[in-house]
Amino acid sequence: MLSEPRSGRLAAWGNALLAGQVSPDDAALAIVGDDAVHRVEGLPGEAGPVGLTLALGRLRALGVTGFRVALPVPGHPLGLSGPPEFNARALDAEEAVVSSGAPYGLVPEVFEAGPPGDVRVEVVWRSLPVREAPPADVPSLGEAERELAEALREATTALARLDVAGAGPVAEAAVDAYRARAERERDVLAPGYPPRAVRVLELAQRVGLLVSVAYEHGPSGAVSASEIAARGEVLRPVERVARRAQVAAYNAYVEEAGRDRR
Template structure:
């Protein structure tokens, strides 16, 4: 089973392309909204009411934003966040957020946290601080290693017994999901995002009904395999969707 980019991941890629003029506003807006009815942004300086992305991008540019990066925090692993607490708490509750940059040490900027409202998304702006993101190369290597170890461990745990209806998907960890290329995103990051999406989709699938485990031991054994996979997947996706850590393109 393949998962798509989360709302914040799609926004990070396309908003960066918009801010860097790698994509036209019309193309970026269509991609950000996708099949949703509308996206609005609330809490931006000078805009007390919710606004659309055309006005929001102008306000964010005025505030110094040149790029947008992803955060995918969970309890115990706030990957992609740098504070303050109010932003971290909101991002943790949502499970995702976008951080606008670049930010210098000691400099405050803006972060955006999504909330699904009907068929649309409301993004709430919060003060955000400089963060550290996983290195693309290190995140890619860690994800590949987690895939190798995870495939072996899942086989040892007899994954087909957990979910016979999806055993092939669960075991085929090395197949990469398709991540749609976005203007300006390095191909290596597109590939890493696809691999991370594949892993996160499999983890969600395996945990959908707690794997049919009958004992506490079964639950613990499965989570010992799936938790490192999920962590590696989140870090891989954050690295792939955070331009401050992207590899530099060679000069033309």
């Protein structure tokens, strides 16, 4: 939850490219991020894998007008619309990009190679047909913002009772690392997104931090099975709310563009 999903980067910067806010090369660089290379495989009209710049141009030529994000997990097909083959691949990856305007979806496959400290990450995006239908369980920005604020209050109170919040120096180091990264990466979303989407995504990331710290750095000493279960009962709904908010933020460009066209 702390790291930006690759599908989020592709959707956000792909939307900025479609809107004429950034150049194809700048969009591709932002999507790749710290990875070594990204390719797209299975695009209509292409015999093999192609680079991101060519792939985004091809998708635009095929009629794509925007990109949405899906962040599904077992039991929660968040952002998906079918068909089953695409949904199954997206569920395995726990993320995907779904095009608007043309029935294409992209699912990342991540490959790592190299020794520790010098790992090379390559990503292949598989292009598959998708069903043109409303995505599953995606809230509006307003709903997501309200849900996040409520979930954060409830989770903080419950975790304090379980002696999980403020879990010592390791947790503090995680928080400090997140803050340092946030200062380096002030562009939370690509150009062209509404300010409310940026605010919702930032809050979702902070809630995700709370979830990660609580899962990974609980109270010191032995933790019983009942304590682990109690922590999970508190965190699972919060994690769900944060994922829904992330998707709402990334999808805000397509939703606003749709309202403008009506």
